Amino acid sequence: QQQVKQSPQSLIVQKGGIPIINCAYENTAFDYFPWYQQFPGKGPALLIAIRPDVSEKKEGRFTISFNKSAKQFSLHIMDSQPGDSATYFCAAGSGNTGKLIFGQGTTLQVKP
């Protein structure tokens, strides 16, 4: 019940494409769902986060879609660029604690 399942494991798109990364969770106590971007040798950087009372959130080229009934959420990257090539992690947390449960990660490659 503490797992967050992320797919796909890897993704290749052309520049300008819209990669979509999906995550699913089971624990209904989760109420905070962030996405992180990680480059090789670096720590994860917070991209965007959503709470379950909102179905969609946009920040720049990044959009989270949230489906509470299906217990799924996804990240869309609009007009993807080669600089977006990185590993993306979804995560879930509950309450006002530091514990986040991370997905397994998706390695994205954006071809020029």
Place this chain on the structure above:
Amino acid sequence: DAGVTQSPTHLIKTRGQQVTLRCSPKSGHDTVSWYQQALGQGPQFIFQYYEEEERQRGNFPDRFSGHQYPNYSSELNVNALLLGDSALYLCASSWVGQGQPKRYFGPGTRLTVT
């Protein structure tokens, strides 16, 4: 405004030794969490410190311990190192008064156990 800083950047230890990793939280943050990230995996929660006390702990053995100082900086100690402890150790800071706090990660410490 300095973000989360961690030291050292890299560390090589021998099996059975002990190691101490350090973290300074982002300015204004009072809560520090530690994560272990094995190669090709997502980060796994080790524990969280707030008000100098361990508040929550993940599924890690007692060989993993920590400390938080009055200035909110934190240490992660690992005793009796095993080869499987080789990983990137990440520190994340947040502010408990922020409601659903955003966690900001540091660059990590790469620990190699030989």
